[in-house]
Structure formats: C-alpha cells, structure tokens
Amino acid sequence: MSPVLRRVGVNAGWLMAGRGFQAVLSIAYLAIATRTLGLVDFGKFTLVVAVGQAISALVGFQTWQFVVRYGSQALAAQDERALARVVGVAAVLDFAAAALGCLIALGVIVLATRWVGLPDDLRLPAFGFCAAMLIAVRSTPTGVLRLDQRFRDAAVADAALPAVRTLGALAAALWLPSVAGLLWAWAAAELVTAAVTWRTAMKHRRLSLAPADLKRFVREEPGFWRFVLMTNLSSTLTMTAKQFTLILIGAFSGPAAAGLFRVAAQLAQALAKATQTFSRAAYSELVEASSTGSDRALLRQLTLVAGIAAAAMVGIAALLGEPLLHLIATRQFSGAYWPVVILVGAAGLDLVGFAFEPAMTARGQTSAAFWLRLVSTGALVALLVLLLPRFGVVGGAWATFGGSLAALLLTGWGVFRQPSASARAHPSPSQAPV
Structure with missing residues (x-):
C-alpha cells in the first residue's frame, strides 16, 4: 500500500470511527422520533428539516475546501499570518451567508407551510430551527x-451532533x-456542535478579522472569488437536490410519504457514512498529489477501494434493511x-466516485465540476x-x-x-484554471 493511500486510510479510520458512532446514534434518535410522532407528524418534521438544510446548502460556502486549498500554501511557506487571513476570510464568508440565509428563511417558511401542508403553528419552531442551523x-x-x-479531533467534535440530538x-x-419539541431539540444540537467544533479547531490556530488583512487577501488572490463561488454552486446542487427530492415527495404525496x-x-445514510468520510480524508492528499502530478494514480487506488466498500454496503442493506x-x-x-435498498445503491455509486469531484476541485477545475454536477x-x-x-416513494428512490x-x-x-492542472503548469490557487 502506498504511503499516501495509507495516510488516507488512517485519517478515514478516525473519521469512520466518528461516523460509525454517529450512525448508531442516528438510528437511535430516528427510532425515538418515529415512535414519538407517528408517520404523518414525522413527515411534517422531516419536511421542516429538509427546508432548513436546503436553505443552508443554498447560501452556504464550502469554506472547508477553501481553507485546505489556500491554507496549504500558507503552511508550506510557514506563514502563520497568511494562514490567519485565510481562516478569517472563510469565517466572514460563513457568517455573512448565515445572515442572508436567516432572511431567506423568513419567507420560505411561510411559503413552505402552504405548499407542503404544514400547520401555521409550526412557523416559529421551524424558523428557530432554520436560524440555528444557519x-x-x-x-x-x-x-x-x-x-x-x-x-481524531474532528471525529470527536462531529460526535456532538448525534449525541445532543439523541x-x-x-x-x-x-x-x-410533538414536532415543535423535536425541532427545538435539533436546533440545540446544531448550536452545541458548532461551539464544540470552533473551540476544538481554534485551540492551536488563530484567525484575523482585521479589515486590512481581509482586503489584502482579496487583493493578493484575485481568483479566490471564482473558486468559492464555483465550489458553492457545485455543493449547492448536490445538497439541495437531496432535500428537493424530499420536499417534492411531500408536495406531491403529502407528509406521510x-x-x-x-x-x-x-x-441509507447510516449505512453510507463512508462517502463523506473518504471524501474529506482524501481531499488534502489530492491537493498535494495534484501539485506533483501523481493524482491519477491515487484516484485509481481510491476508486478501487471505494468500489469494494460500495458492493459490501449494498449487500448489507439487502440483508439487514428489513x-x-x-x-x-x-x-x-x-x-x-x-x-x-435503492437509496443505499445510490449511495454506493456516490462512494465509487467520491474522489472525482474533489480531485477536479484540487486541480482548480471548479467550473468544469460545476457544469458536470449541473x-x-x-x-x-x-x-x-x-x-x-x-x-x-419508490419512484423518488429510483430517481435518486x-x-x-x-x-x-x-x-x-x-x-x-x-x-x-499541475502536470501543465503547477498553478497556485489563484492561477489555477476554473
């Protein structure tokens, strides 16, 4: 096994441990929610959650990719001030998007209650959940x-969400x-997890919010706007498509469906946590491999491993789903x-190709990745x-x-x-083609 693949495996192992813990707890809180609410009220609850997640995906930036891509340059140069500027810009983008999302949520909640048949008394807890999530x-x-x-620290921080939800x-x-009770519980879980994650991450790092530093970064990296916008558009398509499917089912067939x-x-998500796990673990290695022109070999290795895992995942779903x-x-x-079973099959396909879009992003091909995703x-x-x-419902699963x-x-x-991109010119993040 190559050293790079071994590092991806070790990093994914820590994330997988966290994801496994999350999967077990997600099944636990799902059981509590379904038995507490019943089919129809659980459907109303899931529609509100889907609306909140769709708004979050629509306005949010994939700043973690931005931090890894631009921060790796600062780390290589051992420039802590430059890294603080990168983290500061990312934080400003995150919270600006959150403020915009809260304004959008005000209108969307009113429309959603009419479109998918949610009662008016859910408007306040629905907005509270959406605002907390944003x-x-x-x-x-x-x-x-x-x-x-x-x-390892990331896995521990991520575990806060399912723990507080449970x-x-x-x-x-x-x-x-009631639906409102679960929405307030989910809102609390989002806030607690965010506090834990920020505290864990910034224990050994700092961020600069000085206007002069932020302006300097924008001036020195003119290509960063295209990078963050294209990665945001691509992730928005991915995430909102999932929530859009659920919302459409609610609109066509009602909350029970x-x-x-x-x-x-x-x-299916509990059985398929590996997709995001491997993707996040591999991204930093793909950035490094892209700079040396060796990312194709790494991609082939990762795809082979993912294919084996996907086949096992579908088999487990067929046997243990019922x-x-x-x-x-x-x-x-x-x-x-x-x-x-069908949705686990879809997640298996996502797992097989988990490294493809991150690899294109690492190369600077964010525009191409977006159009393919579109x-x-x-x-x-x-x-x-x-x-x-x-x-x-079965049709929705086959469409997915x-x-x-x-x-x-x-x-x-x-x-x-x-x-x-590296094989052509070894571009810096600001020069990489998009």
Missing part, C-alpha cells in the same frame, strides 16, 4: 481540522412529544424496505418528474439512483479526461 456554521473550523490533519429526542419524547422516504434515506426497519420504526414504515442534477429532476407521480449514476459517469469522464 448560525451554527462549522465549515471553516472543519477546514482547519482537515488542514492540520487532526482527524438526548434532545429523549427529552422531547418525555416532556414535549415524505416521512416514509426520510426513514429510508436516513437508514430487520433495521422493524427495529427502529412501527409497522407504518414497513413500506420503506425497497427505497432503503447536468447530473438535471437528470435527477427529469427522473423525479417522470417517476414520482406514478411510483411515489439515476441521478447518482449520472453524476458518477459524468465526473468520472471529467476527471480522467482532463490532464491534471
């Missing part, structure tokens, strides 16, 4: 932890067994088995329009599978078709 930004500190290769779900079940799809998606459903949910959710998202929307009215397949084929073509 304010609790942790992309910048996540980037700092990735940059410093502190994956405790909050228990408290809500005992004292406020949305709740059924959410249970299936949550179980017992897990019976364990965590009531008989009302028994129709979620096939959506679970086409695959278009395929998802077309499949939703075609399959959702006729097949309901088709969107993942399109993304895998397109990004795979894009990453192996193009020679790496």
Whole structure:
C-alpha cells in the first residue's frame, strides 16, 4: 500500500470511527422520533428539516475546501499570518451567508407551510430551527481540522451532533412529544456542535478579522472569488437536490410519504457514512498529489477501494434493511424496505466516485465540476418528474439512483479526461484554471 493511500486510510479510520458512532446514534434518535410522532407528524418534521438544510446548502460556502486549498500554501511557506487571513476570510464568508440565509428563511417558511401542508403553528419552531442551523456554521473550523490533519479531533467534535440530538429526542419524547419539541431539540444540537467544533479547531490556530488583512487577501488572490463561488454552486446542487427530492415527495404525496422516504434515506445514510468520510480524508492528499502530478494514480487506488466498500454496503442493506426497519420504526414504515435498498445503491455509486469531484476541485477545475454536477442534477429532476407521480416513494428512490449514476459517469469522464492542472503548469490557487 502506498504511503499516501495509507495516510488516507488512517485519517478515514478516525473519521469512520466518528461516523460509525454517529450512525448508531442516528438510528437511535430516528427510532425515538418515529415512535414519538407517528408517520404523518414525522413527515411534517422531516419536511421542516429538509427546508432548513436546503436553505443552508443554498447560501452556504464550502469554506472547508477553501481553507485546505489556500491554507496549504500558507503552511508550506510557514506563514502563520497568511494562514490567519485565510481562516478569517472563510469565517466572514460563513457568517455573512448565515445572515442572508436567516432572511431567506423568513419567507420560505411561510411559503413552505402552504405548499407542503404544514400547520401555521409550526412557523416559529421551524424558523428557530432554520436560524440555528444557519448560525451554527462549522465549515471553516472543519477546514482547519482537515488542514492540520487532526482527524481524531474532528471525529470527536462531529460526535456532538448525534449525541445532543439523541438526548434532545429523549427529552422531547418525555416532556414535549410533538414536532415543535423535536425541532427545538435539533436546533440545540446544531448550536452545541458548532461551539464544540470552533473551540476544538481554534485551540492551536488563530484567525484575523482585521479589515486590512481581509482586503489584502482579496487583493493578493484575485481568483479566490471564482473558486468559492464555483465550489458553492457545485455543493449547492448536490445538497439541495437531496432535500428537493424530499420536499417534492411531500408536495406531491403529502407528509406521510415524505416521512416514509426520510426513514429510508436516513437508514441509507447510516449505512453510507463512508462517502463523506473518504471524501474529506482524501481531499488534502489530492491537493498535494495534484501539485506533483501523481493524482491519477491515487484516484485509481481510491476508486478501487471505494468500489469494494460500495458492493459490501449494498449487500448489507439487502440483508439487514428489513430487520433495521422493524427495529427502529412501527409497522407504518414497513413500506420503506425497497427505497432503503435503492437509496443505499445510490449511495454506493456516490462512494465509487467520491474522489472525482474533489480531485477536479484540487486541480482548480471548479467550473468544469460545476457544469458536470449541473447536468447530473438535471437528470435527477427529469427522473423525479417522470417517476414520482406514478411510483411515489419508490419512484423518488429510483430517481435518486439515476441521478447518482449520472453524476458518477459524468465526473468520472471529467476527471480522467482532463490532464491534471499541475502536470501543465503547477498553478497556485489563484492561477489555477476554473
């Protein structure tokens, strides 16, 4: 095994430990939520969460990628002041996006209550959850932890979210067994996790918020706006497409169908935590490999390992999906088995191609990555329009599978078709083609 692949494996191991802990707790709080609310109210709860996550994805920046990409240059030069400027710019972007998102949430919550049939008395807790999720930004500190290769600390910080959610779900079940109670519990979990992540990340780093430092960075790195905007657009398509599917199911088929799809998606996500884990662990190595022109070999190794893991993941879902459903949910959710298997298959495709888009971003090909993601998202929307009215929840699952397949084929073509940016000119972040 190559040293680079070994480092990715070690880093992913720490993240996987955290993700495994999160997966177990996510099943626990999902069981509490479904049994407390029942199918219809759980559907209402999941629709509010989907709206909040969609707004967060729409306005948020992938500043963790920005910190890793630009911060690696400062680390290589041993320039702590430059690194503080990078972290400061990332933090400003995060909180500016959060403020904008809160304004958007005010209007969206009112529209959503009418569009998907949510009652008016959920407006305040729904906005409270959305605001908490937006304010609790942790992309910048996540980037700092990735940059410093502190994956063990990142795993510990990430564990706060499912832990507080589980405790909050228990408290809500005992004292406020309602959609509003769970929304307030989820809001508290977001805020606590953000506080833990920022404290952990900034223990050994500092950030500069001085206007002169921020202006200096923008002046010295004129290409950074294109980088952050293109990575934001690409991630927005990825994240909002997932929430859009759930919201569409709620609009077409009602909260009960949305709740059924959410249970299936949550179980699939619990079985597929590896996708984000490997992606985040590999990104810093891909940035370094891109600078030496060796990223193609690393990509082949990572894809082979991911393919084996994906096949195992789908097999586990087929065998254990039904017992897990019976364990965590009531008989009302028994129709979620096939959506679970199909969605795990979609997550398996995501896992096989997990390194493709990060590799394009590491090379500076953010524009190409965005356009490929846009086409695959278009395929998802077309499949939703075609399959959702006729097949309901199962149709939504197959549409998700088709969107993942399109993304895998397109990004795979894009990453192996193009020679790496480093092989051409070893560009700096500001010079890399986008």
